[in-house]
Amino acid sequence: MVWQVGVDSAHRGQGVASSLLQAVVDRAVSQGARWLETTITADNRASIALFSALARNRGARLSVGGLFGDDLFAGSHIAEDLYRIGPFV
Numbered sequence: 001m002v003w004q005v006g007v008d009s010a011h012r013g014q015g016v017a018s019s020l021l022q023a024v025v026d027r028a029v030s031q032g033a034r035w036l037e038t039t040i041t042a043d044n045r046a047s048i049a050l051f052s053a054l055a056r057n058r059g060a061r062l063s064v065g066g067l068f069g070d071d072l073f074a075g076s077h078i079a080e081d082l083y084r085i086g087p088f089v
């Protein structure tokens with residue numbers, strides 16, 4: 001489960017988050033993990049692109065489904081979708 005990823009705005013778009021995620025996945029896979037899950041809001045284009053690129057670069061499947069509906073956030077936050085990527089080999 002990846003919960004929160006952030007790169008300082010001065011350093012975005014240079015592959016920092018992609019490199020971080022690749023390293024995390026490499027480490028987790030070496031310990032037996034085969035799947036990664038995260039949640040993303042539908043308005044977060046950068047994060048959707050980041051995790052889509054991870055799946056593409058790993059030749060892994062990416063599935064998206066509803067997880068936390070906006071009714072759970074009492075108007076303070078929009079829905080969080082579940083992104084599931086794998087299996088990693």
Ligand SMILES: CC(C)(COP(=O)(O)OP(=O)(O)OC[C@H]1O[C@@H](n2cnc3c(N)ncnc32)[C@H](O)[C@@H]1OP(=O)(O)O)[C@@H](O)C(=O)NCCC(=O)NCCS
Nearest residue numbers: 004005006007012013014015016017018046047049050053
């Ligand atoms: C999401 C975030 C971590 C991405 O970090 P980053 O270091 O800029 O990402 P990278 O440079 O590694 O890019 C990864 C991929 O996403 C794409 N991407 C990055 N920013 C993008 C944007 N604003 N719009 C569309 N695509 C974007 C890149 O083109 C790349 O895809 P590619 O390999 O197909 O070219 C960064 O934008 C951020 O910190 N955002 C604010 C915090 C946040 O919303 N975090 C996620 C929710 S917790």
